[in-house]
Amino acid sequence: MTAATSEAPAASPTDRAESDGTVVLDGITKRYGQATAVDAMSLTIEAGEFISLLGPSGCGKTTTLRMIAGFEQPDAGDIRISGRSVLGTPPYRRNVNTVFQAYALFPHMSVAENVAYGLQQRRTPKSAIREQVSEALDLVQMRTFADRKPTQLSGGQQQRVALARALVNRPSVLLLDEPLGALDRQLREEMQLELKLLQSRLGITFVFVTHDQGEALSMSDRIAIMRDGRIEQLADADTVYARPSSAYVAAFVGQQNFFRGTVTEGGVAVDSPHALVRGTRADLVDGQRGQAAVRPENVRIEADAPGEPSAGVNVARGELIGLSHLGETMQFLVRLGDDQSLIARRPTPESPGLAVGDAVVCSWSAESVLLFPADDAALAGGYVAPPTL
The missing domain is CATH 2.40.50.100 (RNA polymerase II/Efflux pump adaptor protein, barrel-sandwich hybrid domain)
Structure with missing residues:
Protein backbone atom coordinates (compact mmCIF):
# COMPACT_ATOMS: atom_id res chain seq x y z
CA MET A 1 0.00 0.00 0.00
CA THR A 2 1.22 3.49 -0.72
CA ALA A 3 0.17 6.90 0.46
CA ALA A 4 0.37 9.56 -2.26
CA THR A 5 0.14 13.31 -2.48
CA SER A 6 -2.20 15.36 -4.63
CA GLU A 7 -1.07 18.90 -4.02
CA ALA A 8 1.20 20.85 -1.70
CA PRO A 9 -0.44 22.68 1.20
CA ALA A 10 -0.39 26.43 1.36
CA ALA A 11 2.53 28.09 3.09
CA SER A 12 2.24 28.73 6.79
CA PRO A 13 4.11 30.99 9.22
CA THR A 14 6.18 28.00 10.34
CA ASP A 15 7.60 27.32 6.85
CA ARG A 16 11.42 27.43 6.62
CA ALA A 17 13.94 27.79 3.83
CA GLU A 18 14.75 24.07 3.62
CA SER A 19 15.52 22.06 0.50
CA ASP A 20 12.93 19.96 -1.29
CA GLY A 21 13.04 16.53 0.33
CA THR A 22 14.39 17.70 3.69
CA VAL A 23 12.53 16.26 6.68
CA VAL A 24 12.80 17.97 10.07
CA LEU A 25 11.43 16.42 13.25
CA ASP A 26 11.45 19.13 15.90
CA GLY A 27 10.90 17.78 19.40
CA ILE A 28 8.11 15.40 18.42
CA THR A 29 6.35 13.34 21.08
CA LYS A 30 3.72 10.67 20.63
CA ARG A 31 1.82 9.04 23.48
CA TYR A 32 -0.66 6.20 23.58
CA GLY A 33 -2.41 6.52 26.91
CA GLN A 34 0.28 6.39 29.59
CA ALA A 35 2.89 4.95 27.20
CA THR A 36 5.28 7.28 25.38
CA ALA A 37 6.17 5.83 21.98
CA VAL A 38 8.32 8.77 20.81
CA ASP A 39 9.83 11.11 23.37
CA ALA A 40 10.78 14.69 22.39
CA MET A 41 12.74 13.46 19.39
CA SER A 42 14.56 15.83 17.04
CA LEU A 43 16.13 14.80 13.75
CA THR A 44 17.02 16.50 10.47
CA ILE A 45 17.04 14.27 7.39
CA GLU A 46 18.84 15.97 4.53
CA ALA A 47 17.43 16.09 0.99
CA GLY A 48 18.54 13.06 -1.01
CA GLU A 49 19.75 11.18 2.06
CA PHE A 50 19.21 7.49 2.72
CA ILE A 51 18.62 7.25 6.45
CA SER A 52 17.58 4.21 8.46
CA LEU A 53 15.67 4.15 11.73
CA LEU A 54 17.04 1.05 13.45
CA GLY A 55 16.02 -0.57 16.68
CA PRO A 56 14.15 -3.41 18.39
CA SER A 57 10.38 -3.74 18.47
CA GLY A 58 8.78 -1.02 20.58
CA CYS A 59 11.58 1.54 20.23
CA GLY A 60 9.38 4.04 18.33
CA LYS A 61 10.78 3.74 14.81
CA THR A 62 7.54 2.79 13.05
CA THR A 63 5.56 5.39 15.01
CA THR A 64 8.08 8.00 13.85
CA LEU A 65 7.63 6.91 10.24
CA ARG A 66 3.85 6.99 10.54
CA MET A 67 4.00 10.56 11.86
CA ILE A 68 6.11 11.63 8.87
CA ALA A 69 3.61 9.92 6.57
CA GLY A 70 0.65 11.56 8.29
CA PHE A 71 -1.01 8.39 9.57
CA GLU A 72 -0.34 9.56 13.14
CA GLN A 73 -0.18 13.09 14.54
CA PRO A 74 2.37 14.07 17.21
CA ASP A 75 1.14 15.21 20.61
CA ALA A 76 3.92 17.79 20.72
CA GLY A 77 6.57 19.20 18.41
CA ASP A 78 6.62 19.96 14.70
CA ILE A 79 7.27 18.05 11.48
CA ARG A 80 8.46 19.89 8.37
CA ILE A 81 8.82 18.39 4.91
CA SER A 82 10.60 20.46 2.27
CA GLY A 83 10.38 23.46 4.60
CA ARG A 84 6.63 23.23 5.23
CA SER A 85 5.02 22.26 8.50
CA VAL A 86 2.72 19.31 7.86
CA LEU A 87 0.96 19.21 11.21
CA GLY A 88 -2.66 18.42 10.51
CA THR A 89 -1.99 17.76 6.83
CA PRO A 90 -3.51 14.43 5.70
CA PRO A 91 -1.26 11.82 4.07
CA TYR A 92 -2.59 12.37 0.54
CA ARG A 93 -1.63 16.05 0.69
CA ARG A 94 1.99 15.40 1.66
CA ASN A 95 4.63 14.93 -1.01
CA VAL A 96 5.48 11.60 0.60
CA ASN A 97 4.82 7.99 -0.39
CA THR A 98 5.04 4.93 1.82
CA VAL A 99 5.93 1.31 1.05
CA PHE A 100 4.96 -1.23 3.68
CA GLN A 101 6.10 -4.79 4.36
CA ALA A 102 2.68 -5.98 3.18
CA TYR A 103 2.70 -4.68 -0.38
CA ALA A 104 -1.13 -4.65 -0.58
CA LEU A 105 -1.32 -4.79 -4.35
CA PHE A 106 -4.81 -5.00 -5.81
CA PRO A 107 -5.10 -8.66 -6.90
CA HIS A 108 -7.73 -8.01 -9.59
CA MET A 109 -5.57 -5.36 -11.30
CA SER A 110 -2.59 -5.87 -13.56
CA VAL A 111 0.84 -4.60 -12.63
CA ALA A 112 0.37 -1.53 -14.85
CA GLU A 113 -3.07 -0.84 -13.36
CA ASN A 114 -1.68 -1.07 -9.82
CA VAL A 115 1.03 1.44 -10.64
CA ALA A 116 -1.43 3.74 -12.42
CA TYR A 117 -3.96 3.76 -9.58
CA GLY A 118 -2.54 6.76 -7.72
CA LEU A 119 -2.23 8.77 -10.93
CA GLN A 120 -5.86 8.03 -11.78
CA GLN A 121 -6.94 9.22 -8.34
CA ARG A 122 -5.20 12.50 -9.10
CA ARG A 123 -7.03 12.75 -12.45
CA THR A 124 -3.79 12.68 -14.43
CA PRO A 125 -4.41 12.65 -18.22
CA LYS A 126 -4.41 9.15 -19.71
CA SER A 127 -1.53 9.88 -22.06
CA ALA A 128 0.62 11.06 -19.15
CA ILE A 129 -0.39 8.02 -17.09
CA ARG A 130 0.87 5.61 -19.75
CA GLU A 131 4.19 7.40 -20.01
CA GLN A 132 4.73 7.72 -16.24
CA VAL A 133 3.74 4.10 -15.57
CA SER A 134 6.20 2.89 -18.22
CA GLU A 135 8.96 5.02 -16.71
CA ALA A 136 8.21 3.75 -13.19
CA LEU A 137 8.22 0.11 -14.30
CA ASP A 138 11.50 0.68 -16.15
CA LEU A 139 13.02 1.99 -12.92
CA VAL A 140 12.34 -1.32 -11.20
CA GLN A 141 12.87 -3.51 -14.30
CA MET A 142 9.27 -4.69 -14.43
CA ARG A 143 7.92 -3.34 -17.75
CA THR A 144 7.78 -6.82 -19.30
CA PHE A 145 5.44 -7.88 -16.46
CA ALA A 146 3.02 -4.98 -16.96
CA ASP A 147 0.07 -7.19 -17.96
CA ARG A 148 0.47 -9.80 -15.22
CA LYS A 149 -1.59 -9.97 -12.03
CA PRO A 150 0.17 -9.79 -8.64
CA THR A 151 -0.58 -13.47 -7.95
CA GLN A 152 1.57 -14.34 -10.98
CA LEU A 153 4.62 -12.61 -9.47
CA SER A 154 7.27 -13.67 -6.98
CA GLY A 155 7.70 -11.83 -3.68
CA GLY A 156 10.60 -9.82 -5.05
CA GLN A 157 8.65 -8.88 -8.15
CA GLN A 158 5.68 -7.78 -6.06
CA GLN A 159 8.00 -5.59 -4.02
CA ARG A 160 9.28 -3.96 -7.20
CA VAL A 161 5.71 -3.21 -8.24
CA ALA A 162 5.01 -1.65 -4.83
CA LEU A 163 8.11 0.51 -5.28
CA ALA A 164 7.04 1.55 -8.78
CA ARG A 165 3.61 2.53 -7.45
CA ALA A 166 5.26 4.62 -4.74
CA LEU A 167 7.72 6.26 -7.13
CA VAL A 168 5.41 6.98 -10.05
CA ASN A 169 4.45 10.37 -8.57
CA ARG A 170 8.11 11.22 -7.88
CA PRO A 171 7.59 12.11 -4.22
CA SER A 172 10.12 14.25 -2.38
CA VAL A 173 10.38 11.60 0.34
CA LEU A 174 9.92 7.83 0.16
CA LEU A 175 9.17 6.05 3.44
CA LEU A 176 9.87 2.32 3.67
CA ASP A 177 8.51 0.34 6.61
CA GLU A 178 10.47 -2.94 6.71
CA PRO A 179 9.70 -3.62 3.02
CA LEU A 180 12.19 -6.50 2.75
CA GLY A 181 10.98 -8.46 5.77
CA ALA A 182 8.90 -10.94 3.76
CA LEU A 183 11.73 -11.91 1.38
CA ASP A 184 14.16 -14.78 1.74
CA ARG A 185 17.76 -13.99 2.61
CA GLN A 186 19.28 -14.10 -0.87
CA LEU A 187 16.53 -12.01 -2.44
CA ARG A 188 16.61 -9.58 0.48
CA GLU A 189 20.33 -9.01 -0.05
CA GLU A 190 19.80 -8.46 -3.77
CA MET A 191 17.03 -5.96 -3.10
CA GLN A 192 19.20 -4.08 -0.60
CA LEU A 193 21.67 -3.35 -3.38
CA GLU A 194 18.93 -2.46 -5.84
CA LEU A 195 17.24 -0.10 -3.39
CA LYS A 196 20.46 1.78 -2.74
CA LEU A 197 21.26 2.05 -6.45
CA LEU A 198 17.71 3.24 -7.15
CA GLN A 199 17.89 5.87 -4.43
CA SER A 200 21.26 7.11 -5.70
CA ARG A 201 19.91 7.35 -9.23
CA LEU A 202 16.72 9.22 -8.30
CA GLY A 203 18.13 11.45 -5.56
CA ILE A 204 14.95 11.05 -3.52
CA THR A 205 15.10 11.13 0.27
CA PHE A 206 14.65 7.58 1.62
CA VAL A 207 13.61 6.96 5.22
CA PHE A 208 13.94 3.25 5.93
CA VAL A 209 12.61 1.53 9.05
CA THR A 210 14.14 -1.80 10.02
CA HIS A 211 15.13 -3.97 12.94
CA ASP A 212 17.71 -5.70 10.72
CA GLN A 213 21.14 -4.21 11.35
CA GLY A 214 22.53 -5.75 8.14
CA GLU A 215 20.01 -3.85 6.05
CA ALA A 216 20.80 -0.59 7.81
CA LEU A 217 24.57 -1.02 7.61
CA SER A 218 24.59 -1.96 3.92
CA MET A 219 22.34 0.80 2.57
CA SER A 220 22.32 3.86 4.80
CA ASP A 221 24.13 7.16 4.59
CA ARG A 222 23.30 7.54 8.28
CA ILE A 223 21.65 5.33 10.87
CA ALA A 224 19.49 6.56 13.75
CA ILE A 225 19.57 3.87 16.42
CA MET A 226 16.48 4.24 18.58
CA ARG A 227 15.86 3.34 22.19
CA ASP A 228 12.67 3.97 24.17
CA GLY A 229 11.41 6.61 21.75
CA ARG A 230 14.68 8.53 21.52
CA ILE A 231 17.75 8.44 19.28
CA GLU A 232 20.63 6.77 21.08
CA GLN A 233 23.15 7.45 18.30
CA LEU A 234 22.98 9.04 14.86
CA ALA A 235 25.96 8.42 12.61
CA ASP A 236 27.22 6.66 9.50
CA ALA A 237 27.63 2.87 9.41
CA ASP A 238 31.37 2.91 10.11
CA THR A 239 30.90 5.02 13.22
CA VAL A 240 28.04 3.10 14.80
CA TYR A 241 29.85 -0.17 14.19
CA ALA A 242 33.38 0.79 15.22
CA ARG A 243 32.67 3.60 17.70
CA PRO A 244 29.27 2.99 19.31
CA SER A 245 28.30 5.69 21.77
CA SER A 246 26.87 3.32 24.39
CA ALA A 247 26.66 -0.31 25.42
CA TYR A 248 23.15 -0.36 23.98
CA VAL A 249 24.41 0.57 20.51
CA ALA A 250 27.37 -1.78 20.80
CA ALA A 251 25.00 -4.62 21.71
CA PHE A 252 22.48 -3.93 18.98
CA VAL A 253 24.80 -3.32 16.02
CA GLY A 254 26.84 -6.34 15.12
CA GLN A 255 27.81 -8.94 17.70
Missing part, protein backbone atom coordinates in the same frame (compact mmCIF):
# COMPACT_ATOMS: atom_id res chain seq x y z
CA GLN A 256 29.82 -8.41 20.84
CA ASN A 257 31.43 -10.39 23.61
CA PHE A 258 30.65 -8.56 26.85
CA PHE A 259 32.62 -8.92 30.08
CA ARG A 260 31.02 -7.35 33.15
CA GLY A 261 32.82 -6.50 36.33
CA THR A 262 34.55 -3.71 38.25
CA VAL A 263 36.45 -0.88 36.60
CA THR A 264 40.12 -0.83 37.58
CA GLU A 265 43.62 0.28 36.51
CA GLY A 266 42.71 3.95 36.32
CA GLY A 267 39.51 3.44 34.35
CA VAL A 268 41.02 1.49 31.44
CA ALA A 269 40.14 -2.07 32.45
CA VAL A 270 37.23 -4.20 33.65
CA ASP A 271 38.00 -6.99 36.10
CA SER A 272 35.45 -9.69 35.24
CA PRO A 273 35.24 -13.16 36.79
CA HIS A 274 36.81 -14.75 33.69
CA ALA A 275 39.30 -12.19 32.41
CA LEU A 276 40.89 -8.85 33.20
CA VAL A 277 39.96 -6.94 30.05
CA ARG A 278 42.09 -3.91 29.26
CA GLY A 279 41.08 -1.17 26.86
CA THR A 280 42.34 2.33 26.12
CA ARG A 281 39.49 4.47 27.44
CA ALA A 282 40.32 6.47 30.56
CA ASP A 283 37.09 8.25 31.50
CA LEU A 284 35.60 5.55 33.72
CA VAL A 285 36.20 5.54 37.46
CA ASP A 286 37.88 2.78 39.40
CA GLY A 287 35.41 0.85 41.52
CA GLN A 288 32.32 1.49 39.41
CA ARG A 289 30.51 -1.31 37.62
CA GLY A 290 31.50 -1.49 33.98
CA GLN A 291 31.51 -3.69 30.95
CA ALA A 292 34.05 -4.36 28.25
CA ALA A 293 33.11 -5.37 24.73
CA VAL A 294 35.13 -7.01 21.97
CA ARG A 295 33.82 -8.13 18.59
CA PRO A 296 34.26 -11.78 17.55
CA GLU A 297 36.33 -10.86 14.50
CA ASN A 298 38.90 -9.21 16.77
CA VAL A 299 39.45 -12.35 18.85
CA ARG A 300 42.32 -14.68 17.98
CA ILE A 301 42.05 -18.32 19.01
CA GLU A 302 44.56 -21.13 19.20
CA ALA A 303 45.26 -24.33 21.08
CA ASP A 304 46.27 -23.63 24.67
CA ALA A 305 49.93 -24.14 25.42
CA PRO A 306 52.24 -23.25 28.30
CA GLY A 307 53.78 -19.81 28.19
CA GLU A 308 53.06 -16.25 29.11
CA PRO A 309 51.03 -14.04 26.73
CA SER A 310 52.51 -10.93 25.22
CA ALA A 311 52.41 -7.82 27.38
CA GLY A 312 49.28 -5.74 26.94
CA VAL A 313 47.30 -8.50 25.25
CA ASN A 314 43.99 -9.58 26.73
CA VAL A 315 43.75 -13.30 27.30
CA ALA A 316 40.98 -15.73 28.25
CA ARG A 317 41.30 -19.52 28.45
CA GLY A 318 38.54 -22.05 28.06
CA GLU A 319 37.15 -25.08 26.26
CA LEU A 320 35.99 -25.12 22.65
CA ILE A 321 32.34 -26.23 22.72
CA GLY A 322 31.12 -25.22 19.28
CA LEU A 323 32.47 -24.86 15.74
CA SER A 324 30.46 -23.39 12.84
CA HIS A 325 31.41 -22.98 9.19
CA LEU A 326 30.02 -19.64 7.95
CA GLY A 327 31.52 -19.78 4.48
CA GLU A 328 34.21 -17.12 4.41
CA THR A 329 34.67 -17.35 8.18
CA MET A 330 34.81 -19.98 10.90
CA GLN A 331 33.07 -19.31 14.19
CA PHE A 332 34.33 -20.74 17.47
CA LEU A 333 32.28 -20.88 20.68
CA VAL A 334 34.40 -21.10 23.81
CA ARG A 335 33.20 -21.82 27.32
CA LEU A 336 35.06 -19.60 29.79
CA GLY A 337 33.05 -20.67 32.82
CA ASP A 338 29.63 -21.78 33.94
CA ASP A 339 28.11 -18.37 33.27
CA GLN A 340 30.10 -17.01 30.33
CA SER A 341 31.24 -18.02 26.89
CA LEU A 342 33.01 -16.20 24.11
CA ILE A 343 32.73 -16.13 20.33
CA ALA A 344 35.76 -15.89 18.06
CA ARG A 345 35.44 -15.54 14.30
CA ARG A 346 38.38 -16.03 11.94
CA PRO A 347 38.76 -16.03 8.12
CA THR A 348 38.38 -19.62 6.97
CA PRO A 349 41.82 -19.90 5.30
CA GLU A 350 43.51 -18.67 8.50
CA SER A 351 41.46 -20.69 10.97
CA PRO A 352 43.36 -22.98 13.33
CA GLY A 353 42.72 -26.71 13.19
CA LEU A 354 40.74 -27.11 16.40
CA ALA A 355 38.14 -29.63 17.52
CA VAL A 356 35.32 -29.47 20.02
CA GLY A 357 36.66 -30.30 23.44
CA ASP A 358 40.08 -28.71 22.88
CA ALA A 359 41.58 -26.41 25.50
CA VAL A 360 42.03 -23.03 23.80
CA VAL A 361 43.39 -19.60 24.52
CA CYS A 362 41.74 -16.47 23.10
CA SER A 363 43.45 -13.10 22.85
CA TRP A 364 42.69 -9.62 21.58
CA SER A 365 44.32 -6.19 21.64
CA ALA A 366 43.46 -3.34 23.99
CA GLU A 367 42.70 -1.18 20.93
CA SER A 368 39.83 -3.50 19.96
CA VAL A 369 38.14 -3.19 23.37
CA LEU A 370 35.23 -0.85 24.06
CA LEU A 371 34.61 0.12 27.69
CA PHE A 372 31.25 1.33 28.98
CA PRO A 373 29.55 2.01 32.28
CA ALA A 374 27.29 -0.85 33.36
CA ASP A 375 23.95 -0.77 31.55
CA ASP A 376 22.03 -3.95 32.28
CA ALA A 377 18.93 -2.65 30.49
CA ALA A 378 20.93 -2.34 27.27
CA LEU A 379 21.78 -6.03 27.35
CA ALA A 380 18.41 -7.30 28.58
CA GLY A 381 15.76 -8.70 26.32
CA GLY A 382 18.16 -10.62 24.11
CA TYR A 383 19.80 -7.78 22.18
CA VAL A 384 23.33 -9.20 21.96
CA ALA A 385 24.86 -10.44 25.16
CA PRO A 386 27.63 -13.02 25.53
CA PRO A 387 26.18 -16.51 25.10
CA THR A 388 25.81 -18.48 28.31
CA LEU A 389 25.42 -22.19 28.89
